[in-house]
Amino acid sequence: MTSDATAGRRRRGAGITSDATGPRDTTGTSVTEQAVASLDGTADPRLRELLTALIRHLHDFTRETRLTRQEWERAIAFLTVTGQACTGTRQEFILLSDVLGLSTLLETLHQDRAPGATESTVLGPFHMTESPVRELGDDIDLVGGGEPCVVSGRVRAADGTPLPGAVVDVWQADDQGFYDVQQPGVQPAGNGRGLFTADTEGRFWFRTCVPAPYPIPTDGPVGDLLRATGRHPYRPAHIHFIASAEGHTPVTTHIFVAGDEHLDSDAVFAVKESLVQDFAETDDPALAREFGVPNPFRHARFDLVLERSS
Template sequence: MTGSALPADLDDTTVTDAAVASFQDTPDPRLRACLSILVEHLHAAVREMELTLTEWEEAVDFLTATGQKCDDTRQEFVLLSDVLGISSLVENINHRMSPGATEATVLGPFHMTGSPHRELGDSIDDMGRYEPCLVTGRVVSVDGTPLAGASVDVWQADPDGYYDVQRPDVVPPGNGRGLFTTDDEGRFWFTTVVPSHYPIPTDGPVGGLLTATARHPYRPAHIHFIATANGHTPVTTHIFVADSPYLDSDAVFAVKRSLVRDFGRVDDPDTAARHGLPHPFVHADIDLVLEPARREELA
């Protein structure tokens, strides 16, 4: 019977190299590189903090609770990514756009249910209890070419600060959501309500983290958009209400100056009548400017 030599004992100075080396046969080079970098940085953080066993157990419990809080309409891990600034960082890295393209920002945790298809001019407010607001815009390429047949996915909170999935016993599914297709001139328009600023969910582990770190949970008022067009890179973005609280301290680090819009009152009886609105009415406008897709995106 042939024996084999035992490896050298690992300690806090050598375990990192051993863990990184364990991935050396990973067939996918990108996965191998990502795991190696992740392990190196996690080990460095643990070493710098001199993490205690109790703290390690608390971290494991926190991540376990975060997973247990996720369901079909709630993504606590996305929320955690948001409040740590990771979501914003990933968006910024992956959307280094040409000058003039619409800036991207975070998806957020509430794009967990499909938006209903709606016709141009429809209302996404299925409750009808609030003052209507007209939102207009275009989807265009960076050279100004209108993008006909583009998809514009929209979702937002209501004036009380809630998404439909947060109050399923009060509002119908799809309230505050709509999936639109641009016309031949790349235009889209719909009616809605001016959303409110609101707190991100605080009834889970992420809320506990904010409390422990004396951070507020609020987001400024905004409307979400995802614009998609053939031959172009999609953009996930918001428009923010110009006079909303928390523009300077968004809990998820998503505000960009180029995305702040006036939701102003317009006294235009003809436009109001064309859209079935009272006058004066509230109006906001945005052009969603897409960059042509890179070659690898078209492959």
């Protein structure tokens, strides 16, 4: 075999074949390299790194799956309607990121936390409005009708030191599984939300109702995706928190209601064992009077533990 023939076979093995007009790229490798080379003038090195990796992964995905033009067109249409579904109170792209596991993956990769610090989890698509400032002990359930509940805890550092004046942002669905932004005109704005400042010992507490499990919105393209893949849309019952304090790294997290049937199949993959809390039925008339709730009531205790900023 001649050296020219050997070289030709090597080219064919690499996706390059020869015909009457010369070598022909059959895998698009040259297109990939041209697209990457087009970034040479990018001033921001991190932007260049991200775009280079994105191009290479997208091109490799296209080659690996032999993506058809029709499938590409459907993907473009899906992304288009996803953007069109976004409003001032709805973020369909975050929802898409959530159901693909990307949001939880991002949290997992960047959770280099101190031992004992509260685990973070996804922000979710409903932190779309500012929580109203409330006093400790206020009731964030402005509608009523749900099972009365008290949530209490302490914001502290990983070494156990209380963090007085820490800010605790809270939001949750009601006892029917809806957030206020999903039911304008039915729920008052700010229902299920509160911005609390911890006391001098880092303590916080508020009244609410036990949240219900709920389906994520399925009336848009993300819902179409779930149906196409045979997945259910439910999230286990939970309450969202963002806790922050001077000199410490904020944490975005949830607490999940123990015993919920969806803990093992959360539609957005956000459940972590350390965040599952017992909303215990409490029969204590004196404590009920102190909190201003009927007896018996449900009581969840949860400390938010922050790590120091580097």
